[in-house]
Amino acid sequence: MTEQRTLEPEKLTKGLATVSKPVKRLDAEDKVKGKPLFADDYDRPGILYAKQLYSKFPHAKIINIDITEAQDSPGVKGVITRDDIPGKHTYGNVIEDQRALADVKVRFLGDVVCVVAAKTKRQADAAVEKVKVEYEELPAVFDPREALKEGAPLLYEERKTNAQIPQKVRHGNVEKGFKESDLIIKKKFTTPFLEHSYIEPESAIAFIDQQGTIRIKGSFQNPFTAREVIAGFLSMGLDKIRVQKTVLGGTFGGKDELMSAIGCRLALLSLKTGCPVKTTYSRENSFLESHKRNPFYMDYKVGVTKDGILKAVESDIVVDSGVYCSMSPYIALRGIVQGAGPYRVENVCSDAVSVYTNNPYTGAMRGFGSPQTNVAIESIMDIIAQKLDIDPVKLRLKNALKKGDVAPTGQKINHEVGLTEALQKTAKKIGWKKKRKKYSKKQTGDYRKGVGIACCMRGISLGAEGVDAAAASVSVQSDGRVIVTTGITDHGQGSQTVMAQIAADILGISIDRITYLEPDTSLIPDSGPTVASRSTFMGGNATKDAALKVKKRMIKIVAELLESPEEYVLVSGGRFYDRKSPDLEISFDEAVKVCNNKAVPLFEYGWYSMPAIDWDEEKGVGEPYFTYVYSVNAAEVTVDTATGKVKVDNFVSAHDMGRAINPMQCYGQMFGGAAMGIGLALYEEVEVVEGVMKDRNFDTYTLPTACDVPDFQGIIVERPDPEGPFGAKSLGEPATEVVAPAVLNAVAQAIGRRIYDLPASLERVLLGKKLSKYKKKKKG
């Protein structure tokens, strides 16, 4: 891995001590040493183990559940079904359709009908088999385009349709745009179900604490969401439920709704039995029950002048939501908001609708709709480049958004945009000119090479998706050490280190004085879910707010002591000093002591809420996000034409993320994002046939391994955002959003043929057949 930052180090770090430095992760050493406890490592005396019974049909009425035999099985302490739910049966972020325990119907094979808690895992496994469920099978639907048709089986009869909340983007007049175009490209693309593939499967433990509060520790991505779901399920106050995320072995958007369901079941079993109850999923059950990346069925039509100026983008997208809505409508929205590329396009008309099917349900996964639509628009950009014989980089540079431009949603871009720079640096880094030209020549032999590029824009934080605010707490201890916490959860992305860096920089102390306290839902106010790459931006701003308040209070006291005006007092390197007379100084520790003796409180909550946005969901116009990250990826590949095997030889990932709070972690995100995007491009697909998942472990679900991950080069482009903490925007998702089209564009150059249905598997590369099961199914 090589690294590159576009600002000079001295410029970057001016006035910064910890921020912008490749600080070692707070949890690095412990993780390397194997010390952290993951959810499954937790144990409690008297513990019971839970095991769930899954549906036998993709769609059926539940006539009866007979638990008598299970209840009498050895070691069984509790059994729960729909009849035991004290509160709400349903939950859901957008539509309340999800059930921790199936009630009237089952809608897919991952629906849970009953859960047993027993003294040993084996006893639980054995007992759950003794539950007798009587079903009445119902007709099912597995293709979302079929599900939209009149007369298709309805998953939720009361909704009268399988369509969820339709989303649109309207800007300019596409008819006019197409008329002004010299070239119109119409293409269809599909993407499959994808598994999040976190290495740690779902796991949690629930118990009642000494205050009668229900405590649930586990692999929760979004403890506050889970708490709300569990409180509703149990019909209890939020203050009576305390959810704590354990050290996470990955999530990528996946440990959300299912973890809420698991939390409900364990909490209820714990209440019923009075014992701690735990479960850890097998990989097979994790595949079966967890949500997937939404398959997208995309029809695109793009118009462009002969000079390569984009005039119109029209898209029509059907999103397979599976049995539950989850976040699908907003995934569809982000998909189309970002689905015309980071370009000046005056005319856009995009529609997307997520649709219920009896497939596994789908939802948030790193990128949130954007990796799918980026495949379409960025493939089309290369098709245009080829048709117009314009270099793909040049074509993109021609259309790339700049400050002052209008984005495809009609939003005026008032911020600095590092896209052009990122395109140029990426092209240079991958050796674009030379390689593109070289690989354009006719290649012979088994191994053929190509180079591809792609770019995208990424709306910051939740934007049109919801109220967006986060809390933090900074508390200076009497020995000068500092406890920092936020409502943001660290999934392994390193956010605790980022928060500690921000607090350390503001307080002018070294980061090793800071402990980031892992939050739980009673310890820190609800800060929303840790999604949408919002950790650094939202949590960082909240941390900054808290640290600034504490610093201000300390400066007031120090200014009195030094007899300096407050505005002259600075803090860095563990000392406060007068910038006009730097000899006037007092150590941070001494200042803490003085404050303590004066009973000055050295702790504060911080709070940050996102700048206002203005999105009209009905009309599909406005400002869906207040600002954007800009990303460019380039890939060089070798294709073995004898086997269809694609090898990514080189990969360049460049992002204008505002400010790299921790460059080392930024490269980490880019690297991980590249690997994940390569999986989307080349390997990954959960095959689902008639609602039956064919891939349920990593034997047939192929992830990129170390052998498949290329030499990686990261480029940090920094256009500090005035709203960001130290100018930071975000990176977690951008790092994977435009990987696949870069790889696919390179593959297209190498084999002289384009793949429209992902992944670009051996068969598709080799045979060029459209092998998508969904298409087959439609034909069948």
Add this chain to the structure above:
Amino acid sequence: MTEQRTLEPEKLTKGLATVSKPVKRLDAEDKVKGKPLFADDYDRPGILYAKQLYSKFPHAKIINIDITEAQDSPGVKGVITRDDIPGKHTYGNVIEDQRALADVKVRFLGDVVCVVAAKTKRQADAAVEKVKVEYEELPAVFDPREALKEGAPLLYEERKTNAQIPQKVRHGNVEKGFKESDLIIKKKFTTPFLEHSYIEPESAIAFIDQQGTIRIKGSFQNPFTAREVIAGFLSMGLDKIRVQKTVLGGTFGGKDELMSAIGCRLALLSLKTGCPVKTTYSRENSFLESHKRNPFYMDYKVGVTKDGILKAVESDIVVDSGVYCSMSPYIALRGIVQGAGPYRVENVCSDAVSVYTNNPYTGAMRGFGSPQTNVAIESIMDIIAQKLDIDPVKLRLKNALKKGDVAPTGQKINHEVGLTEALQKTAKKIGWKKKRKKYSKKQTGDYRKGVGIACCMRGISLGAEGVDAAAASVSVQSDGRVIVTTGITDHGQGSQTVMAQIAADILGISIDRITYLEPDTSLIPDSGPTVASRSTFMGGNATKDAALKVKKRMIKIVAELLESPEEYVLVSGGRFYDRKSPDLEISFDEAVKVCNNKAVPLFEYGWYSMPAIDWDEEKGVGEPYFTYVYSVNAAEVTVDTATGKVKVDNFVSAHDMGRAINPMQCYGQMFGGAAMGIGLALYEEVEVVEGVMKDRNFDTYTLPTACDVPDFQGIIVERPDPEGPFGAKSLGEPATEVVAPAVLNAVAQAIGRRIYDLPASLERVLLGKKLSKYKKKKKG
């Protein structure tokens, strides 16, 4: 039990919904049902049990500690001695003299030389016996008056003296005062070692959490103090140690220094072994190692005019501190500050010194020096009354402090004083006039009766004892429920209910919407120790501050909604409304939703620091406490002259505590305080002979039982203090401070003879002998 409040209910509760009401304790139901987990109820997988080895001598050098055999014993996982201490060897609030593990010397039989951790308790017990310690015995001293003499064995050679920090009070000119007096009374009093007698013995468990933080849960009265001690002992940052108090089965000042030592040992063993380590003390070990109430040796000289006007109080007090200083100098200070009674005395000269001996160490116990000196001054008041033939109530009324008076320390009393009212109501309630007169007549027969009264003043919170500040946090959840916490610990006194009442009243919601989150040291900022009856005053003020900040923010939003001026918006009964147009209203829950949608933060830290005091410790002049509680107790007793058995028939307890936040809990405090004071008066003494504790369990250490506790009548006198939360001052300690002299004065009337050495045991009442072991020892 009967109750009486001096203000009319309608006046009391005007504008108050929850405060001032006898709200049910938040933890009542769980406690009645046996649900709470006390420290010993905690368990963890892989747990080890710790057992400590005590000193064999009251004073000796440690030449060598051989742990080899113990280390090799079955089940042993770790052994710690002085050689294993990573950080500081000593700790202490006033003088750093205390050791979690003895190093150079042992100074009393409760010093711990070594601790073993093993897989079972039996293995730990067996292994600790195999530790071989080589001692060199040193001469010891057991009487503090002897210890002050030249040439006495020194406990701390480097200090050159056994005396600790001498304390004084100087006001006016006692020589002049005695000249102006018509009657001068000189008397000596002694009080013995007393055990706190919490029903739950010391217990804790230490383990390393997933963040590498050392977690210690246990019966900690003062988690922040313990954290600081443990951090010093381990040489770690305060942020790396997390101390959590479990549900306490009593403490009364006792679970402080020893719990810190236990915390140090368990934490170190946990670090060494990598396992959770737990200990729960036997009653015998608890007696042996825990600190006791300080024995006071008091010489008093009081001058009074023939009309009963107090002219001078002189006192000279020696306090047995045992081997460690603990809080003894401040106990001595409070003893003399409050030791001239709640009276106008123009001339005061008091000296007190705490002294090291090789006895068990002593320290904070409910009352903190005041129960001892109150025995002296209030006995003398009755002697004066008898000599001058003035009714004891009248004598006290003559001298009782009123607003505008000058207190015995020279402090001007600027606050309302409910003392006169309390004296009058108490006298009336006990039936003083009639009974006093009746029992004055010559009594014959075995059973003789008496009635006694006594009063005192009690300085609020820490005052001259240290920096005094506390933190709270109030967080409104999205369902309108509220999480409240403070750095104050609930020992069973009901402070969590008081905090919840205060928050509920300010937020205008019912208390059942509030969860008081048990704090730990990382969760809430250091709020000092929970001592000095400071919970309601300090924690309550901090809670009030936090709740007011949150309310203010909600009112701002509601005012916008209702289009009312902010100053018109009130909240009560779960709704905000315009006081000018009460129909303009919005429910609390609705307001919360609006605030959440606007991303208005509904959480805040609160903070309160005590009003300034001004005490010159060197000169013994100034204002040691900013305000005072005033207490009056009266007792009616029957003495069985055949056995010396005293039965308390009736007891009245009246207190001006500012405001009774929860009258039911106030009566509870008074009742418990009365029982404890009766123990001091009649039953309790830890006999220590040559450093050897003769009483080490409740077989020979006699506590008052249900049979010994009289009919109890409580009187609440309310003079709201402008600084107190809703006017509240304090009650926890006042409830027990002046019980003993009331009982002793009643006994004196009954038997026509006064007891000067406590307790008024069967022998002393029957035989009138001065049976104090200390006096015997001096003679011997």
